Amino acid sequence: AQTVTQSQPEMSVQEAETVTLSCTYDTSESNYxxxxxxxxxxxxxxxxxxxxxxxxxxxxxxxxxxxxxxAAKSFSLKISDSQLGDTAMYFCAFMKPIVNDMRFGAGTRxxxxx
Amino acid sequence: DxxxxxxxxxxxxxxxxxxxxxxKPISGHNSxxxxxxxxxxxxxxxxxFNNNVPIDDSGMPEDxxxxxxxxxxxSTLKIQPSEPRDSAVYFCASSLGREAYEQYFGPGTRxxxx
Numbered sequence: 001a002q003t004v005t006q007s008q009p010e011m012s013v014q015e016a017e018t019v020t021l022s023c024t025y026d027t028s029e030s031n032y033x034x035x036x037x038x039x040x041x042x043x044x045x046x047x048x049x050x051x052x053x054x055x056x057x058x059x060x061x062x063x064x065x066x067x068x069x070x071a072a073k074s075f076s077l078k079i080s081d082s083q084l085g086d087t088a089m090y091f092c093a094f095m096k097p098i099v100n101d102m103r104f105g106a107g108t109r110x111x112x113x114x
Numbered sequence: 115d116x117x118x119x120x121x122x123x124x125x126x127x128x129x130x131x132x133x134x135x136x137x138k139p140i141s142g143h144n145s146x147x148x149x150x151x152x153x154x155x156x157x158x159x160x161x162x163f164n165n166n167v168p169i170d171d172s173g174m175p176e177d178x179x180x181x182x183x184x185x186x187x188x189s190t191l192k193i194q195p196s197e198p199r200d201s202a203v204y205f206c207a208s209s210l211g212r213e214a215y216e217q218y219f220g221p222g223t224r225x226x227x228x
Contacts, residue, residue: 033215033216035216037219042221043203043221043222043224044219044221044222045205045207045219045222046219047216047217047218050216091157095215097215099170100145100147100162100164100169100170100209100211100215101159101162101170102147102159102217103159104156104157105156106156107156
């Protein structure tokens, strides 16, 4: 079974600074997908970024980027120029294609301070 | 695009009552997922459908829970009889499938069973 571990229950960062959230996973699969979701206080789950395991290039979406280390089974999220609206729970998720079984980590609560 | 629609947004009911949660996936998406989120257990996949057919219901807690998808645009999750431990936020999500596996979540239904 796949497991997803987020070792940082809580983090904080000053507005405009950069923060990195960690995620590791355990799998014997070679083809899979990884995601970061954001859950603000409104509780809406919002897709932040996705990464296909077969792609070596790290995904980037505006201020959000990932550091995907396949051999180390690590998938960290970097948020640049942090904004107050980035305050939320962030969930790392793993999914095998076809099977569609998405597994989530326990989440990291990020607070951006003014 | 309306996104995934869930109703009701909040539900308060008494123990023993039947509860029905509803979901309308994004038009054109062929996979639908039901999740439960609690503080203790995080996000758990309950069941998912592909092309209206239940594929994996191993996450359904017990026989009190049932889910249906009578057509491509509607799904229900029913709890009968409800118990206080069923109190949680229930999310519905949908995905296009094939090479677009990211899931898009609805706003969730906060269920409180007293």
